[in-house]
Amino acid sequence: MSRKIKIKIFKITLTLLVIALFIGITIYLFPVIKNLSTTQGQIEFKQKVESSGTWGLMALFGLQVAQIFLIIVPGEPIEILAGMCYGGIWGAVFIMISAGIISTIIFLLVRKFGRKFVYDFCDKEKVAKIENNKLFQNPKKIEMIMLILFLIPGTPKDLLVYVAGLLPIKPLRFILISTFARFPSVITSTLAGENLAIGDWKMSIILYVGILLLVAIIIFVISKLDKDKVTKDAINSVK
Numbered sequence: 561m562s563r564k565i566k567i568k569i570f571k572i573t574l575t576l577l578v579i580a581l582f583i584g585i586t587i588y589l590f591p592v593i594k595n596l597s598t599t600q601g602q603i604e605f606k607q608k609v610e611s612s613g614t615w616g617l618m619a620l621f622g623l624q625v626a627q628i629f630l631i632i633v634p635g636e637p638i639e640i641l642a643g644m645c646y647g648g649i650w651g652a653v654f655i656m657i658s659a660g661i662i663s664t665i666i667f668l669l670v671r672k673f674g675r676k677f678v679y680d681f682c683d684k685e686k687v688a689k690i691e692n693n694k695l696f697q698n699p700k701k702i703e704m705i706m707l708i709l710f711l712i713p714g715t716p717k718d719l720l721v722y723v724a725g726l727l728p729i730k731p732l733r734f735i736l737i738s739t740f741a742r743f744p745s746v747i748t749s750t751l752a753g754e755n756l757a758i759g760d761w762k763m764s765i766i767l768y769v770g771i772l773l774l775v776a777i778i779i780f781v782i783s784k785l786d787k788d789k790v791t792k793d794a795i796n797s798v799k
Contacts, residue, residue: 567680574626581623585641588612606757609645616645617654624658628666628718629681635718636749643753651750652743659746660739663721667734670725678722686716690723695793699728706734710741711778717742748772 588608609616623638642651670677678687690696695705706729709715717738724734748767755763 578626581619621658628662639749640753643750644757648751648754652747655746663738664735666721667725682722691726702729706737707741
């Protein structure tokens with residue numbers, strides 16, 4: 561069996577896993593999710609989550625593994641679900657630890673197998689665009705660039721996890737950056753999920769918008785201090 565066929569089978573398997581888990585979680589939680597606006601519904605939802613135990617955590621972790629490996633699967637729904645099930649803080653902790661573990665594995669696999677491994681999961685042109693940019697090949701600037709890109713909501717963080725293995729950045733520093741710099745984006749979603757679980761839709765929206773504005777202000781300040789336009793160039797490279 562050729563390498564391409566093996567990778568294709570792996571991708572199909574992960575895709576089917578995502579579909580199966582989403583369907584399973586929906587069927588399991590739907591009866592109580594529709595009643596979250598009531599106190600009784602919120603109690604029943606909490607009981608459902610608690611009764612799922614380790615299996616619930618494993619299902620969420622499986623979804624995140626598939627989401628990061630497949631790249632095309634958005635992470636926000638999984639983060640919101642984590643917030644609904646385990647609260648804003650613990651949901652964020654779970655997501656960040658999971659992302660850290662998965663990112664470490666991918667980074668090390670890229671360092672071991674090189675570009676072929678990256679091309680199996682990522683668009684070759686997008687990877688080349690980033691890798692060939694002198695900015696990303698600068699050992700003195702790469703860590704700051706990665707920090708900024710992981711802080712900005714909407715950047716292709718999972719693509720960056722793959723490409724980072726090809727760049728002049730130390731493994732430990734990248735893992736720390738890619739894990740903790742996700743926090744603003746992750747906590748936004750998990751807090752929104754926590755408030756959805758208690759039927760407070762308005763607060764979910766307020767928190768989501770508020771944290772996004774805070775991150776936008778931070779990025780704006782960084783861009784103003786960035787006289788060499790490094791931030792703008794880096795963002796353009798990952799689009």
